[in-house]
Amino acid sequence: MSAPRHRHLIWDWNGTLLDDLTLCIDVMNAMLDRRQLPRLDLARYHELFDFPVRAYYERLGFNPARDNFERLSIEFITGYEARRLESTLHRDSRRVLAAAAAAGLQQSILSAYRQETLREIVQHFGIATYFDHITGLDNIHAYSKVTLGQDLIRLLGIPPGDILLVGDTRHDLEVARELGVDCALIAAGHHPADRLRAGGGHVFPDLAAFAAAHGL
Ligand SMILES: [Mg+2]
Structure with a gap:
């Protein structure tokens, strides 16, 4: 799996880019x-x-x-x-976002976090410009991200096969499967590597390993 295979990265926020x-x-x-x-x-x-x-x-x-x-x-x-x-960003979040942008990948955030708060905290870290879309929920309860993701993919107007979702939980893998997009899981967040692997995910220990494997 190398970067040119995908045109768009959909990032999960909590636990994946943010170390909370x-x-x-x-x-x-x-x-x-x-x-x-x-x-x-x-x-x-x-x-x-x-x-x-x-x-x-x-x-x-x-x-x-x-x-x-x-x-x-x-x-x-x-x-x-x-x-x-x-909370702070994970150590390599900024570097990997910048490298993906430099490699010509488009990027979005898909999160169960409340839309307004999500946008605000992404701006707080000064990384909002990396994202074409910042998609969160309009409601404070953590419902599934599938519907939001389907809306986002329609908005992107690119085939799901060109998209890689990057997350930190088994739920992200389920969401990716339902959306028909590829998935990479980073075991530095809310689920440990063994639980992610047991779900059949493509698991990286941290963002640096993910970036290295994708030529970023
Ligand atoms: Mg997460």
């Missing part, structure tokens, strides 16, 4: 502490985190009868939003 792993664990631990539930460390987070988020919350021990999912979801997002600027 520690922040997600911290915010969730505060919620767990409030209810005296067992805390997360990285290994437990990697084991339990998945989409749909509702099932993940149940695995963490939240009692749906006492804490409804909508309320938990809002509590997490409020905690995350208050601290969102503590």
Whole structure:
């Protein structure tokens, strides 16, 4: 798989370009502490985190009868939003985006993150100019990215076979399959390499390895 095979890179945001792993664990631990539930460390987070988020919350021990999912979801997002600027881009994000642009690839972001906040944080890091489209949800709950992705591909007007989706979770692989686009997974985010490989994904340990394999 080399760069010229694809004309467009669709990037996932959280965990793929943005390194928000520690922040997600911290915010969730505060919620767990409030209810005296067992805390997360990285290994437990990697084991339990998945989409749909509702099932993940149940695995963490939240009692749906006492804490409804909508309320938990809002509590997490409020905690995350208050601290969102503590996260940084992954070490190689800027370099890889610049190299892909220099290689003539077009790039977009497809994220379950809220549209307005997504645009704002991408601008905050000064990387908005790399993207033709920045596509997030209009709603704060993490629904599937498939519908958004279908809209984005229609907008791009290029065949799905010319597109490579780059993500960090098994959900990204499922989305790519549903969209009919190729997928590369970076094991430096919300899912560990073994879980990504078990899903049948094409896995790279980090963005530098992804870039090297694609001649970027
Ligand atoms: Mg992600």
